Amino acid sequence: MLISVLFIQEAIKGVVSEFQVPEHQDAKLEKYQFQWLYTNGLLGIIFSLGLLYTALKSRRARSWWYGTGWFRSFIADYGVPLMVVVWTAMSFSVPSKVPSGVPRRLFSPLPWESASTQHWTVIKDMGRVPPLYIFAAFIPAVMIAGLYFFDHSVASQMAQQKEFNLKNPSAYHYDILLLGFMTLLCGLIGLPPSNGVLPQSPMHTKSLAVLKGQVIRRKMVESAKESIKQKASDSEIYGKMQAVFIEMDKSPETAVVKELEDLKKVVLKGENEGEIKKETFDPEKHIDAYLPVRVNEQRVSNLLQSLLVAASVCAMPAIKLIPTSVLWGYFSYMAIDSLxxxxxxxxxxxxxxxxxxxxxxxxxxxxxxxxxxxxxxxxxxxxxxxxxxxxxxxxxxxxxxxxxxxxxxxxxxxxxxxxxxxxxxxxxxxxxxxxxxxxxxxxxxxxxxxxxxxxxxxxxxxxxxxxxxxxxxxxxxxxxxxxxxxxxxxxxxxxxxxxxxxxxxxxxxx
Structure with missing residues (x-):
């Protein structure tokens, strides 16, 4: 919730700054005259609210009545970056008489430009830091380390939920070790430490999940109810449901037995506990709760994600075309969509x-x-x-x-x-x-x-x-x-x- 509030705060401050002259800029330039500042601010409001509205609508495209399934899924998955491209393109539709700095766009020097080289050579100045400052840095360092540990723990639990039925073992301690080395390396080359695992880690697992629709569930419920009407034993009820699952899912029986283990415990609870009173098996409730979710576990998408982040350095000329007001709208979207x-x-x-x-x-x-x-x-x-x-x-x-x-x-x-x-x-x-x-x-x-x-x-x-x-x-x-x-x-x-x-x-x- 705090992250959402901070995103909203940055969005509001950003929109307000569209009506002001940036720091260390010459206020006498034409684009910073009152009429153009006012125009830049109004365009900023339009682009921010426009991106926010269209991004929220596209995120819920799967519930649309129109379009095929693959089209709705494509819009829901990639609609937000697509809206950034659309509103960036619309920002170039302003009349030619408008100064080139209206609307205001992102500014970021390239890594090889003179404005950036001082950050890459920060290690040579570390020997000049007074010892008192070195020991004083332990306090914020402990705070950041604790925050990273908390952030990583939450992300790990959300991305590796039991209901996802992940087969590959987690590498929790390895991840923490790698994060420590990455943070150290970022400090030595003058980059801010990066630990962006929320919300993309659980979203990545979610995007890899595979379901067979409601068909399997409906068939299993029908099979269970039919067996109950025939006074079948609990073992027979589970056996018929398992047969339906294997037939429709086309998975090896050994894998199915493991994935349906929780459902089996619920169905056979009465036989295992003898005369002890138990919760009656309800096909509608328990099949919904224990029907397994399968995930295509792989590391290719994570590797591609990292490579694309590295490639974004070369894409800075294109990124600098994005209006700053579109960025404020994106911040608002991130905050509202998380609620x-x-x-x-x-x-x-x-x-x-x-x-x-x-x-x-x-x-x-x-x-x-x-x-x-x-x-x-x-x-x-x-x-x-x-x-x-x-x-x-x-x-x-x-x-x-x-x-x-x-x-x-x-x-x-x-x-x-x-x-x-x-x-x-x-x-x-x-x-x-x-x-x-x-x-x-x-x-x-x-x-x-x-x-x-x-x-x-x-x-x-x-x-x-x-x-x-x-x-x-x-x-x-x-x-x-x-x-x-x-x-x-x-x-x-x-x-x-x-x-x-x-x-x-x-x-x-x-």
Whole structure:
């Protein structure tokens, strides 16, 4: 959330700067006269908002009604850089009488130009640094190292989620070691340290995921329900579902057995636990939750990404054609696009819903904490997060001590571990601070004004499986958040399972 706020801040400051004369520039130049400054600012607003709007629309192209599946997927995947190209091209459509500096464009000297060479030779001046400054640098160094460790840990967990069924082992310690050497090398050649693993790491895993559409799920649900009606044992139910999966997925049986292991445990739980009461197997719920997601694991795309970053140095003449206002619009897009799926943001929105309208939330897909956590605890935790966000944001504004902004993150560990459990019940706290994103399906419209599941009295709404096969990317967009986290979607806590057929509940008609 802090990153989103910082992006928005930079975007706003950038748009405002379009109306001002840049530092170290001659204010007497024609392009810096009032009328042209005003024109540059208005064009900046148009290009920024234009890129923001079109980028958000193109990102959701998979839900469009128009165009073929591959076209919608192409726009959704590459629409944002395409919009940058489109708005850059539109910036050259201004009348010829407008000065060449309007609209304002990016400025970046080439690596071999004189303005850049001083950065490459910074190592020769390191011997002149006073010892006191060397020891003082340990403080920000520890802060940055901790921030990198935190950033890398979060990215690793999101990119290697259990639900992705990754087969190749992770190289966590190797990655940390390589990151350390890269940071050292960047410092020796005068480059800022780079550790850009969010959000592209989980997005990379998400883009490599493969789904077979709703067809496999529908066939497996039909097979399970048919077996239940025939009073088949749990082993027979699972066996028929596995046979359907193997037949449609065309994968080796050994691989399928491993991928369906979690589903098997749920189906055979009763046989393994004997007479102990268990949760009844529900084909609709459990197949949705445990149907495996397969990922094409490879390193070619990562290598190509690094090579393209290196090649971008040679593309600087083309990059300098991009208007700065387009960059501010892109910053806004990055901030806004990261908000959906953020629990903190969703809880902030809930605080603005009047009590008489809160029941509307339960009629649509909603986060699980909406029903499981009382409103006052949710509001208390959200307000605490908001105040702490303001503190972290305020630290970044301190000129000299701004480098210490990771310090509040470390203090938050102590607060979360020892202070918050005394104010909020641990089970509520786990739900509000969950690492996984869990959603509940919507229910029938109702008259109750409370979120609490105990006060709800609704009948079951059964949705038939969609018989239309959709593209993998469309399905994966519904299963994941904008940040690449897999959603765990279950039925509402209060939903009565009327009409559901269970193995133990079958009664012979007389």
């Amino acid at each position: 959906p799926g953020n629990q903190f943001w969703e809880r902030m929105l809930l605080l603005f819903i009047t009590p008489t309208r809160r029941y509307k939330v339960l009629e649509h897909v909603h986060a699980s904490f909406v029903e499981s956590v009382p409103y006052r605890f949710m509001a208390m935790f959200t307000l605490f997060q908001f105040i702490y966000l303001l503190i972290c944001f305020g630290v970044t504004w301190i000129p000299i001590a701004g480098i210490l902004f990771p310090l509040p993150f470390f203090l938050l560990i102590i607060i979360r571990q020892y202070i918050l459990p005394k104010l909020i019940l641990p089970n509520y706290l786990r739900e509000l601070d969950a690492a996984e994103y869990e959603e509940l399906t919507g229910a029938f419209p109702r008259t109750s004004l409370s979120f609490s599941s105990r006060e709800m009295d609704i009948s079951r709404l059964e949705n038939e499986a969609d018989a239309v096969e959709r593209f993998d990317a469309e399905l994966l967009d519904e299963l994941t958040t904008s940040r690449g986290e897999l959603k765990l979607r279950t039925v509402s806590f209060s939903e009565e399972r009327k009409g559901q057929v269970y193995p133990k509940d079958i009664v012979e008609e007389e």
